[in-house]
Amino acid sequence: MSPALRPRRSVLYMPGANARALEKARSLDCDGVIIDLEDAVAPDAKAGARALVAEALAAGGFGHREVVVRVNGADTPWFEDDLAAFAATAATGAGPDAVLIPKVADPETLRVTGRRLDGLGAPVGLKVWAMIETPLAVLKAGEIALAARDPLSRLAVLVLGTNDLSKETGARIVPGRAPMQAWLSLCVLAARAGGVDVLDGVWNGFRDLEGFARECVEAADLGFDGKTLIHPTQIEPCNAAFSPPEKEVDEARMLIEVFDRPENAAKGVLQIEGRMFERMHADIARKTVALAEAIAARN
Ligand SMILES: CC(C)(COP(=O)(O)OP(=O)(O)OC[C@H]1O[C@@H](n2cnc3c(N)ncnc32)[C@H](O)[C@@H]1OP(=O)(O)O)[C@@H](O)C(=O)NCCC(=O)NCCSC(=O)C[C@H](O)C(=O)O
Ligand SMILES: [Mg+2]
Numbered sequence: 001m002s003p004a005l006r007p008r009r010s011v012l013y014m015p016g017a018n019a020r021a022l023e024k025a026r027s028l029d030c031d032g033v034i035i036d037l038e039d040a041v042a043p044d045a046k047a048g049a050r051a052l053v054a055e056a057l058a059a060g061g062f063g064h065r066e067v068v069v070r071v072n073g074a075d076t077p078w079f080e081d082d083l084a085a086f087a088a089t090a091a092t093g094a095g096p097d098a099v100l101i102p103k104v105a106d107p108e109t110l111r112v113t114g115r116r117l118d119g120l121g122a123p124v125g126l127k128v129w130a131m132i133e134t135p136l137a138v139l140k141a142g143e144i145a146l147a148a149r150d151p152l153s154r155l156a157v158l159v160l161g162t163n164d165l166s167k168e169t170g171a172r173i174v175p176g177r178a179p180m181q182a183w184l185s186l187c188v189l190a191a192r193a194g195g196v197d198v199l200d201g202v203w204n205g206f207r208d209l210e211g212f213a214r215e216c217v218e219a220a221d222l223g224f225d226g227k228t229l230i231h232p233t234q235i236e237p238c239n240a241a242f243s244p245p246e247k248e249v250d251e252a253r254m255l256i257e258v259f260d261r262p263e264n265a266a267k268g269v270l271q272i273e274g275r276m277f278e279r280m281h282a283d284i285a286r287k288t289v290a291l292a293e294a295i296a297a298r299n
Contacts, residue, residue, distance in 0.1 A: 005294050006066060007031045008157065008197050009226040009242035010235045015040035016049035016069070022056045025065065030235045031226065031298070032066035034159075037082055038073065038102045046078050050085055058094040064298045068129055070100040074109050083113070087120035098127035098156060103164070105136050107147035114152040128154040133161025133201075135168055138183045145194025158191045159228060160184065162201030173204070175211060176218065188223040197225040206231035216241035249292045252285035 011032040014021035017040075025033045035056070041049045053069060071082035082099075089095030101113055113128055132141055141158070148155040162173060162180060171179035184200070191198035200219035203212045212234055219227050220241050227238050244252070255272070259282040264270060269278050 005290050007226075007242075007291065007295050007298055008066065008199060009295075010229055010238040011066070011068070011159075011199055011226055012229045012232065012235065013040065013070075013202065016053045017041050017045045019052060019056075022052070024232065026061045026063065028065075028232050028235060029239065030065060030229065030232075031239075032068060033062065034068045034070050034100055034228065035096070036070045037078070038070050046072065047081075050078075050082060054085055054089055057089055057096060060094065066098070067096045068098045068100050069096045070102060070131075073102045074112065075103075080116075083116055084120055087117050087122035087126065090122050090126040095126065097125075098129050100129040100131060100159060102131045102161070103134055103137070104130040104132065104144060105134060106140050107143050107153070110144065110147045110153040110155055111150070114150075114154050117154065118152070124151075124154070126154065127156040129157040129159055130155060131159050131161045131164075132187050133164035133168075135165075138165070138186060141187050141190035142193060145190040145196055148194040148196045155194070155196055157197045157199060158187055159199045160187055160201040163204070165201075175214070177215070181222075184219075184222055184224075192223070198223075200224040200227040202228050202230050203234065204230070206234060209233060209237060213237040213241065243295055244288045244292050249288060252288040252292075255282055255285040256289065 008031050010030040011034055012025065012028065012030045013034045013036050014025060016035050016037045022035065035053050037046060037049055037053065057067065069086050072078035086095055086099055101109065104110065110128060110130060117126060130144055132138060137144065145158060147153040165171065165180065165183065166173050177184065188198055203215050205211060216227055216238050226242050229235060229238060255277060258264060258270060258272060259279065269276060
């Protein structure tokens with residue numbers, strides 16, 4: 001979880017060319033939206049979609065939702081214009097919170113993007129999210145995440161692109177995702193090493209909410225901060241899976257209170273009802289409470 005502790009349980013993609021979806025985003029209960037200019041927009045529609053998105057951002061109304069624009073890749077003819085458009089709107093306060101760079105191959109891509117954003121006068125508040133969706137990116141996930149230590153990179157979040165990973169590797173997307181488990185865990189480890197958040201990929205069968213809910217629980221168990229979504233019906237089960245349950249929050253508060261008692265000030269380990277708790281458990285409890293409070297504040 002990043003230091004600012006912004007809930008990122010549910011982050012909904014929508015095509016940048018879909019005005020209805022952009023309108024709906026303003027009232028949906030997701031923590032964030034990713035307005036897509038890449039795969040969900042046809043080549044001939046790129047310029048029109050970019051203008052539509054800039055207009056929607058200028059109109060505002062996204063409230064608590066973190067707004068991210070997925071630009072076209074660094075090796076495409078649209079990248080420069082996409083970055084320029086959103087650096088400019090960010091500078092006027094009518095821009096996105098972050099740009100999501102697809103198919104990041106290495107930390108150098110982030111440094112190039114960062115230098116470009118600086119050159120375009122983008123405020124430091126404009127963050128960069130990086131998609132991990134190629135075999136090379138998974139192999140270099142640690143290096144990519146560690147780029148966050150250099151403020152030039154602006155890196156705040158890694159986002160898994162499991163469809164592209166399936167396409168590039170031949171690994172099938174099956175329930176439980178056994179063929180991808182190692183990559184998913186590696187990306188969570190990388191994100192933690194770099195101190196950035198990490199979001200799981202999408203579930204394509206958006207009418208199968210039971211299967212989707214199972215995958216959300218699996219992603220939360222793996223340590224992801226949240227999941228990327230493609231349809232509004234996925235928001236509620238996703239929020240549920242990534243929110244700490246009330247009982248866990250109550251127990252966390254109790255644990256913090258016990259460790260904070262003066263008589264326990266010098267103790268590193270305690271037993272409570274037959275279970276061992278060390279100070280690291282109090283640290284975890286503080287994170288749980290902080291997340292619950294951030295979610296409550298959002299609501
Ligand atoms: C998948 C969809 C094309 C389905 O659209 P549709 O058939 O219109 O769905 P519904 O009729 O069930 O829609 C009901 C209402 O909900 C609104 N809606 C639907 N989807 C969204 C959305 N994503 N954001 C906001 N609102 C949405 C509809 O407008 C309907 O509203 P109303 O008019 O009030 O009835 C569609 O869901 C869709 O386009 N989803 C997003 C697709 C997308 O952005 N894909 C790109 C990102 S995923 C990716 O690339 C992954 C990654 O890179 C990887 O490699 O894995
Ligand atoms: Mg992709």
